[in-house]
Amino acid sequence: MxxxxxxxxxxxxxxxxxxxxxxxxxxxxxxxxxxxxxxxxxxxxxxxxxxxxxxxxxxxxxxxxxxxxxxxxxxxxxxxxxxxxxxxxxxxxxxxxxxxxxxxxxxxxxxxxxHTAWLAREDLPGLVDPDAVAQAVARAAGTLPDPLPAELTPAVQPFEDFVQAVVARHPDHALLLAMASGLTRRLGSTARAVELAEHAHRLAPGHMPSVMLGNALRAHGRPERALAVWEAELGRAEPVLDDSSSYLAVDVAELYGALGRPADGLPWLDRVLAAEPDHPKAAPARHGLRHAADGSTAHLLALADHHRAHPDHDYAQDLLERLSHREPWLGMVPGATEATVNVLHQVLADPDTTRDNEIDCSVSALEPPSSLLAVQLALPRVTVSYQAVLEPDPRCPLREPATRVWMWDGTDPRPAVAPPAPESAELVRATAEIVWPTVPAAYDHAVRLAGVPLDDLVGVLAHPPAPREDDLGRALLAHQPELWVRAVQTFACLGIAHHRTDQPWPDSDRRRVLLDLLLGPEDWVVEAAGFALVAIGWTHPETRADIAAQLQLRLQYCDEARRTRLVTMLRSVGALMLAAPWLPPADLDLARQLVQADKADKAGKADRAGNAEEASAESAPAPAPEPQTEARPGGFFRRLLGRG
CATH class of the missing domain: 1.25.40 (Serine Threonine Protein Phosphatase 5, Tetratricopeptide repeat)
Known part of the structure; x- marks a missing residue:
């Protein structure tokens, strides 16, 4: 051994x-x-x-x-x-x-x-009852990931080898073949899984062989054939779907969704729900298919509401996590689009860049002050100057706030709040994440900040701690420090959302401060506060109408401002509004328009740049020289950051 x-x-x-x-x-x-x-x-x-x-x-x-x-x-x-x-x-x-x-x-x-000697005995397959082995395979394989990750395969392979040896001794045992198909499929041998399941289905064309054959066909890249097998089996169950066939109907519906035909799957779920309104998978699956059909986050919110009402329906949570994965605000902090940040990425990509480099940047128009936090986090000897302030003035809050994060000396921003206490900063540092499973999960994760003093949570917005000293923290600092700043601000605001929850929402400190931040000067803090309000709405439905009214103010301001100047956070704010599907339809339509307009604007710029380059290559005797970047010890980089 x-x-x-x-x-x-x-x-x-x-x-x-x-x-x-x-x-x-x-x-x-x-x-x-x-x-x-x-x-x-x-x-x-x-x-x-x-x-x-x-x-x-x-x-x-x-x-x-x-x-x-x-x-x-x-x-x-x-x-x-x-x-x-x-x-x-x-x-x-x-x-x-x-x-x-x-x-x-x-x-x-x-x-x-x-990995035990007795399981590898050559005579063992002839000493066991195939019924008992089939039950054992069902027990072992039922909870295994599908497919099995490569790192788990060596541990399970001897059991699979034993099962195949038993199958060879009992080639016409339908239940054993069906169960063995499931284990084999998980280990990646999908053709063999189809072979086993097809033989089991010929021997005993009942529910379990049909289920296993459909699973094997789907894994082997034959989903239409899997649908035919499953729908034929459900046809035998007419007119009433029992417990086992109801789960198969959910699988049929979701396979239609995976094939890009969610509308064809919805009637199957309607049938299940008509017979069993509290079915643990059918209602969540219906929300998932409706999301696949129209992309509305209303269906994701419905999944969260469903799980809150039915905490034992884990499938709603699983599905919500899957559909929120890596989606802006739903599952991750969005990136930043400021010119300052774009050049920061270029500088950090230069292998000669060090934290000791002096950097002098001239930016054509004022940008959110938090973008400077990201630059200075990675390159503390940076100097950024802004040439103009375009209208409407991004330094002006939408209403006079009691809570201020930033002040300006002309175009130079500076924190209007004191740094947080070291222990508060460290707790925020330990809590902040750039990704999260779902909106409610992010809200729940931040509950550990509920005891942090309110002034410290506000202070950390302008004085973020350094990234954690782990692989992710080092990667963020070296390549995308802005994501860390945005994560810190996001979770600090989620911490504010947990402040004094004993206070009724309408007159609470947490509402007052978050609204001050949402309606304050144009900055990443606005987005962080907006997300905290959205998270409150997801988890506390009674607050949704009030939060919608406040989000509308910021959305309308962004729409008006973009008509006369660049609003760098336009796409992110649009995604944030779409993450609050209880907003009026007109506001959601506007949010979608803003997101699409921003995408089209950036795509147009990329196309124009490409066309200009192509035209230059065709008509000019030689390419125009690129602007030079000077880098020398003790010197500085000079970059002119364009806006437009």
């Missing part, structure tokens, strides 16, 4: 085995069994462990008598299950041993439970 435990695991297992042997010598067999159960979790393949198990069985009067040392009643320890499997194998009860090994794979598939 190959031994693969690492040093720490091996030492831990060896220590447990040593104590177990002392207990065996003293006659305290239950104590010894407990230590061997601990040892098998540390290093399942340790040879001394299996030797000690044999010694324990001998001391107990044989493997059959040793069973009671590893009881399976009530809450059972995983190490106890694995040791009991080995004891059952030693006693010759192969069916029970296989079932227990499958349970261990089910609960922790990455451990080498199946």
């Amino acid at each position: 190959e031994h693969t435990g690492d040093g720490d695991e091996r030492l831990a297992a060896e220590g447990e085995v040593a104590v177990a042997r002392l207990a065996i010598d003293s006659g305290d067999l239950p104590h010894a069994a407990d230590h061997l159960a601990d040892a098998v979790l540390s290093d399942p393949q340790l040879p001394e462990l299996h030797e000690a198990l044999a010694e324990l069985c001998a001391a107990a009067g044989g493997p059959a008598a040793a069973r009671e040392l590893f009881p399976l009643e009530g809450q059972v320890y995983l190490g106890t299950v694995v040791c009991r499997a080995h004891v059952e194998a030693a006693a010759g009860d192969w069916d029970t041993a296989i079932g227990l090994l499958a349970s261990a794979i089910q609960y922790e598939p990455g451990r080498p439970w199946a």
